[in-house]
Amino acid sequence: MKIDKNKRTKTSSGFYVSQHASVNTDNPVPTPEAEAPDVLRVAYMELQVTDLAASREFYVDVLGLHVTHEDDNEIYLRSSEEFIHHNLLLKKGPVAAVGAFSYRVRSPEDVDAAEAFYKEMGCRTERRKDGFVRGIGDSVRVEDPLGFPYEFFYEVEHVERLAWRYDLHVPGALVRLDHFNQVTPDVPRAARYMQDLGFRVTEEISDGETVFAAWMRRKPTVHDTAMTGGNGPRMHHVAFATHEKHNILAICDRLGALRRSDAIERGPGRHGVSNAFYLYLRDPDGHRVEIYTQDYWTGDPDNPVVSWDVHDNQRRDWWGTPVVPSWYTDASLVLDLDGNPKEVIERTDDSEMEVTIGADGFSYTRPDDENMPDWKKGEFKLGNQL
Ligand SMILES: [Fe+2]
DSSP states (O other): OOOOTTSOEEOTTSOEEESSOOOOOSSOOOOOSSOOOOEEEEEEEEEEESOHHHHHIIIIIITOOEEEEEOSSEEEEEOTTOOBSOSEEEEEOSSOEEEEEEEEESSHHHHHHHHHHHHHTTOOEEEETTOSSTTBOSEEEEEOTTSOEEEEEOOBOBOOOOTTOTTTOOTTOOOEEEEEEEEESOHHHHHHHHHHTTOEEEEEEESSSOEEEEEEESSSSSOSEEEEESSBSEEEEEEEEOSSHHHHHHHHHHHHHTTOGGGEEEEEEEOSTTOOEEEEEEOTTOOEEEEEEOOOOOOSTTOOEEEEETTOTTSSOTTOOOOOHHHHHOOEEEBOTTSOBOOOBOOOSOOHHHHHTTTSSSSBOOSOGGGSOGGGBSSOHHHHHO
């Protein structure tokens, strides 16, 4: 089909494409005059865990992440293709929460730019020339306008990239950190602020008025982070990439063999949004980890924005598999710069779970459902399967 770039067009796959995201907010974070830092990519997450040994067993023994450094209080882990010091820092603490969502910027000066950008927005910032954690130099941490602890750095210790070390790889090898996913009450406000930070929206879910979620990127994939509508600030998940789909199936097989299938929350499956193959796991503290592979290139300047109707039952799972309710409701707390959990603000806009009971495979709500088999009509698909 021919696409008119100037219009919103319904594709033969059932979603819409346009040049601009439909992010309109009457409650924007004022755009700073200071130039945004040039963010390269998602770099690492600092995760506070309550039982370091249990977390080590999950992330190292089961998922196969590589240890860069460890002691009695923290473990630094990286994926097999990574050359910076770490992608995940597990830190022992009193409460399960996220300490930092960390991004790498293009130059040392971009750390200055990040500090000025957030100071102008009136956010609390803290700069440490020697870094906050091992392996990372000059960094600034901020409590961003949405309440998330964001970090920006350039200087980093290089470590060996283990991509060629096939002797160390496991069948479900995690090769890269792919993205974060954040829960926030007001998605348009969040997306607009992230656009000011230089991110581009690649996909979104809406009903034409309410935006339920938005995906945004710096690196040329579908996202570095996504904003999911809900009570927040909370962390929905952190996602690692595998090379291929079969690597994700290998993780499922491994968890089954270890009698750890309870760690699987949702999937495996194929997303509508992002087109990626996915699996959601819960770590021993309940932190959600996504294993993700094979989304698509988004690096062209006129990359089309994909919009999904919230009532499209294939948007969250391309095969129409049910989304379990915990996936909508559960998320991890985030910490302020003093290490205290941030207060969670309730979402007042419509909840995706409530408007789409029926659009997630629990039942079907799309208007043209006369062609549906009887067992899919009007009732709960999950209930019928049971
Ligand atoms: Fe994700």
